[in-house]
Amino acid sequence: MNITSNTRIQIKKSQSSSVLGTETIVLNYELGNYYELNEMGSFIWSLLQANPVLSVMKLKERMLVEFDVEESVCQEELMSFLENLIHEKLIETIA
Amino acid sequence: HQSSPKKAYKTPKLKVLGNVKKL
Numbered sequence: 011m012n013i014t015s016n017t018r019i020q021i022k023k024s025q026s027s028s029v030l031g032t033e034t035i036v037l038n039y040e041l042g043n044y045y046e047l048n049e050m051g052s053f054i055w056s057l058l059q060a061n062p063v064l065s066v067m068k069l070k071e072r073m074l075v076e077f078d079v080e081e082s083v084c085q086e087e088l089m090s091f092l093e094n095l096i097h098e099k100l101i102e103t104i105a
Numbered sequence: 106h107q108s109s110p111k112k113a114y115k116t117p118k119l120k121v122l123g124n125v126k127k128l
Contacts, residue, residue: 035122037125041124042124042125042126043121043123043124043125044122044123044124045119045120045121045122046119046120046122047117047118047119047120048115048117048118048120049115050114050115050116050117050118051117051118051119053117054117073114075111076111076112077111077112077113077114078110078111078112078113078114079114083114084114087116087117088117091116091117091118091119094119095119098119098121100119
């Protein structure tokens with residue numbers, strides 16, 4: 011699954027999450043798996059929760075405003091993280 | 106004539122903790 015800056019993302023309904031300190035625990039009802047998101051992963055997850063649909067570009071812009079990171083690093087690591095979330099059926103892309 | 110300092114960045118990570126069906 012290749013995602014680009016223009017890809018729009020939404021959280022799937024078959025999950026539930028809870029904030030635990032600086033991290034987030036997510037349960038996927040469909041697969042039965044449960045996960046831990048680190049602090050940065052939790053930040054991205056909270057943005058997706060607050061916005062029903064969000065483009066990868068918007069996500070990156072918010073990260074660049076809040077965190078001290080180079081754009082190229084941010085882009086690469088955000089893409090990798092989102093692809094992991096898609097693989098685990100926690101988020102989906104929409105047309 | 107101006108900002109709050111930016112927070113330290115860490116790589117976003119997703120870690121699989123387990124599976125409730127197997128449990």
